[in-house]
Amino acid sequence: MDIILRNATIAGQEGAGSTDIGIDQGRIAAIQPGLPVAEREIDLGGNLVAPGFVETHIHLDKSCILDRCRSQEGTLEEAITQVAAAKKGFSEEDVAERARRTLDKCILQGTTHIRTHVEVDPVIGLQSLNAVLALVKEYEWAVDLEVCVFPQEGLLNNPGTDELMVEGLRMGARTVGAAPYTDTDPHGQIDRVFDMAQEFDVDIDMHLDFGGDPADMPAEMDVEYVCQQTERFGYGGRVAVGHMTKLSAVPAARFEEIGRRMGSAGVAITVLPATDLFLMGRGRDHNQVRGVTSAHRLLNFGVNCSLSSNNVLNPFTPFGDCSLVRMANLYANVCHVGTPEETEDCFEMITRRSASLLRLSGYGVEVGNWADLVVLQAQNRASAVAELAAPLYGFKHGRPTFTRDAARLHRP
Numbered sequence: 001m002d003i004i005l006r007n008a009t010i011a012g013q014e015g016a017g018s019t020d021i022g023i024d025q026g027r028i029a030a031i032q033p034g035l036p037v038a039e040r041e042i043d044l045g046g047n048l049v050a051p052g053f054v055e056t057h058i059h060l061d062k063s064c065i066l067d068r069c070r071s072q073e074g075t076l077e078e079a080i081t082q083v084a085a086a087k088k089g090f091s092e093e094d095v096a097e098r099a100r101r102t103l104d105k106c107i108l109q110g111t112t113h114i115r116t117h118v119e120v121d122p123v124i125g126l127q128s129l130n131a132v133l134a135l136v137k138e139y140e141w142a143v144d145l146e147v148c149v150f151p152q153e154g155l156l157n158n159p160g161t162d163e164l165m166v167e168g169l170r171m172g173a174r175t176v177g178a179a180p181y182t183d184t185d186p187h188g189q190i191d192r193v194f195d196m197a198q199e200f201d202v203d204i205d206m207h208l209d210f211g212g213d214p215a216d217m218p219a220e221m222d223v224e225y226v227c228q229q230t231e232r233f234g235y236g237g238r239v240a241v242g243h244m245t246k247l248s249a250v251p252a253a254r255f256e257e258i259g260r261r262m263g264s265a266g267v268a269i270t271v272l273p274a275t276d277l278f279l280m281g282r283g284r285d286h287n288q289v290r291g292v293t294s295a296h297r298l299l300n301f302g303v304n305c306s307l308s309s310n311n312v313l314n315p316f317t318p319f320g321d322c323s324l325v326r327m328a329n330l331y332a333n334v335c336h337v338g339t340p341e342e343t344e345d346c347f348e349m350i351t352r353r354s355a356s357l358l359r360l361s362g363y364g365v366e367v368g369n370w371a372d373l374v375v376l377q378a379q380n381r382a383s384a385v386a387e388l389a390a391p392l393y394g395f396k397h398g399r400p401t402f403t404r405d406a407a408r409l410h411r412p
Contacts, residue, residue: 002024006041116145155193156185170200176193181211221247223241307346390404
């Protein structure tokens with residue numbers, strides 16, 4: 001064995017007590033108590049070992065730009081306008097430097113897999129995409145980085161963007177994104193994105209049904225059309241939608257109707273608590289809406305759900321340390337999660353369920369899988385979320401990627 005993690009409590013097997021995890025040639029080679037002595041050993045003291053966290057929805061290219069933006073209203077429209085103006089000053093070097101800062105934060109929080117949306121349009125061209133694609137190789141020592149090419153400022157209404165999206169897919173983007181609410185023909189944008197996905201055999205990840213006030217809810221939501229197209233193209237299990245703030249505002253019967261439709265079509269959802277809380281409800285001076293969709297309720301209808309960071313230190317979300325445990329905790333607070341079982345679901349939505357959304361293989365704390373792991377200062381998944389457990393170690397293919405000493409009291 002190259003390394004043995006002693007006295008580990010495995011997430012999802014907390015009742016079994018502590019055990020040893022043997023790692024050899026980057027993979028988990030054995031899981032059992034009392035493994036033979038190895039050249040390198042780490043005593044985890046009963047702390048929780050989980051598969052590395054999975055960030056399903058983040059925007060590396062526009063992270064860390066608060067120094068060049070000013071948010072006064074805190075609305076979605078203002079954020080789009082502010083970032084559009086800031087993009088005029090972006091360069092490949094600038095995007096790469098800020099993305100590195102954000103990636104480093106992600107790694108230190110125990111994340112091992114990331115899907116990042118990257119904007120292309122006639123203003124920024126392919127500069128951001130070039131910068132982020134170069135980081136895929138640079139950061140493979142710590143994270144698997146997947147790029148989703150994305151038309152933040154519209155596709156059909158923004159001439160030249162379609163060609164850039166196609167070129168981005170040719171360059172190596174593995175997912176195609178969308179923001180139908182930015183075009184006057186949202187369904188037309190959805191259709192075009194499905195065509196691109198089919199042509200290049202890539203997955204789809206849309207920003208969908210984002211914004212608005214409960215009083216302005218339409219009779220139909222774009223997700224219903226996405227479900228229809230998912231079935232038409234045979235894309236079940238390959239389509240994810242992000243935000244879905246409008247779904248948080250519908251009555252229970254309508255929520256269940258849409259949830260069952262998504263479940264049957266195989267459309268997953270990523271809820272983005274920090275951004276959705278920050279941007280929604282800005283048109284009210286009291287009784288403000290939260291705009292955070294109840295993912296754990298959608299699980300009951302067969303919908304795969306994940307929680308993610310979205311934006312970090314920009315006008316969409318002027319906060320963030322890239323902690324997915326913090327996102328799970330924030331979500332649990334906002335969405336009235338209280339039972340241990342529901343809190344465990346929140347943990348699963350930053351690990352196993354997120355991995356399923358990205359269709360990862362070889363993921364999980366099981367013999368034969370890659371040793372992509374995070375060690376948390378906790379004894380179980382529910383307490384990790386409830387107490388914002390600190391990540392102590394990270395491993396990518398069995399190689400340590402970070403360490404963090406546990407805090408200690410100095411009593412008199």
